[in-house]
Amino acid sequence: MTIDLSGKVVAVTGASRGIGAAIAEAFAHAGASVACMATSEANAAKTRDAIVAAGGTAAAFAVNVADEESVKLAFSGVEADLGPISILVNNAGVTRDGLMMRMKSEDWDMVLDVNLKGAYLCTQAVMKSMMKARWGRIINISSVIGQHGAAGQANYAASKAGLLGLTMSTAKELGSRGITCNAIAPGFIETDMTHDLGEDFKTHVQNTAPAGRLGTPEDIAAPVLFLASEPASYITGQTLTVDGGLFL
Amino acid sequence: MAEVFDRVRKVICEQLSVTEGEVSEDKRFQEDLNADSLDVVELIMALEEEFGIEIPDDDVANMKTVGDVSGYVASKV
Numbered sequence: 001m002t003i004d005l006s007g008k009v010v011a012v013t014g015a016s017r018g019i020g021a022a023i024a025e026a027f028a029h030a031g032a033s034v035a036c037m038a039t040s041e042a043n044a045a046k047t048r049d050a051i052v053a054a055g056g057t058a059a060a061f062a063v064n065v066a067d068e069e070s071v072k073l074a075f076s077g078v079e080a081d082l083g084p085i086s087i088l089v090n091n092a093g094v095t096r097d098g099l100m101m102r103m104k105s106e107d108w109d110m111v112l113d114v115n116l117k118g119a120y121l122c123t124q125a126v127m128k129s130m131m132k133a134r135w136g137r138i139i140n141i142s143s144v145i146g147q148h149g150a151a152g153q154a155n156y157a158a159s160k161a162g163l164l165g166l167t168m169s170t171a172k173e174l175g176s177r178g179i180t181c182n183a184i185a186p187g188f189i190e191t192d193m194t195h196d197l198g199e200d201f202k203t204h205v206q207n208t209a210p211a212g213r214l215g216t217p218e219d220i221a222a223p224v225l226f227l228a229s230e231p232a233s234y235i236t237g238q239t240l241t242v243d244g245g246l247f248l
Numbered sequence: 249m250a251e252v253f254d255r256v257r258k259v260i261c262e263q264l265s266v267t268e269g270e271v272s273e274d275k276r277f278q279e280d281l282n283a284d285s286l287d288v289v290e291l292i293m294a295l296e297e298e299f300g301i302e303i304p305d306d307d308v309a310n311m312k313t314v315g316d317v318s319g320y321v322a323s324k325v
Contacts, residue, residue, distance in 0.1 A: 131290060176284065 065118030187243020211244030
């Protein structure tokens with residue numbers, strides 16, 4: 001199945017590297033105009049430049065997804081430059097790992113603010129134009145950690161589980177307007193975020209996952225692209241786990 | 249007042265895809281004009297934009313008819 005998203009404007013948060021960069025590039029390859037959004041314009045510009053060099057259409061925007069004013073400003077900038085947003089990928093995420101016994105409340109707040117509140121604020125920022133267009137796709141990047149928990153990641157797990165509730169509520173509120181909202185729960189994907197987990201852990205994943213390997217950012221970008229496509233219009237409020245079968 | 253009603257009616261027609269003839273003061277949004285809860289929210293946001301006013305949720309709860317809304321807006325502008 002070839003997915004053609006020509007004429008669609010896509011906003012991807014956390015687009016500077018890892019899964020977000022792969023998602024942004026996949027959308028550009030499918031013909032969409034991509035707003036690469038990251039904490040600094042210089043970081044977002046790296047992905048934009050890669051897309052433009054490959055012949056795609058993209059623009060870079062700085063945003064702090066945890067800050068309401070920053071989100072409003074950034075998204076009105078996207079709409080002014082590229083047009084109304086019809087697809088949003090809430091991908092921005094951070095970790096501040098530590099056992100709960102010693103977790104600082106700042107680390108809790110930081111992770112919840114970026115990962116969960118950020119998705120709420122960005123979704124709110126695109127709702128109006130999607131409702132007007134009677135078409136929209138919102139894809140939240142959750143995590144298998146949100147489904148299963150992890151020692152040392154109470155804040156991250158809570159934020160990623162929270163995204164699943166947000167996904168279902170968004171699907172219910174906006175379904176009548178032709179807007180779907182789904183979540184992807186990636187397993188262990190080779191990115192900067194999982195780089196620090198160590199070789200032992202990687203070997204464990206390779207030996208345990210039926211797929212026999214860690215995932216790549218492209219393994220996540222492919223189902224995101226599908227969920228954003230027209231043929232996926234009857235799928236909403238769902239979570240698709242993409243983990244090579246690790247948690248089976 | 250008449251001018252406010254005309255502007256409110258125009259916004260209602262655009263938001264709810266109804267004709268001017270269908271919009272009179274006694275019409276109820278949900279029962280008579282087929283609006284769902286999301287339509288009402290969209291309508292209120294469009295009115296806020298049109299008239300440059302803020303309409304708090306608590307006040308929206310009391311607005312059932314076109315007359316309720318145009319009367320409220322007239323009292324604010």
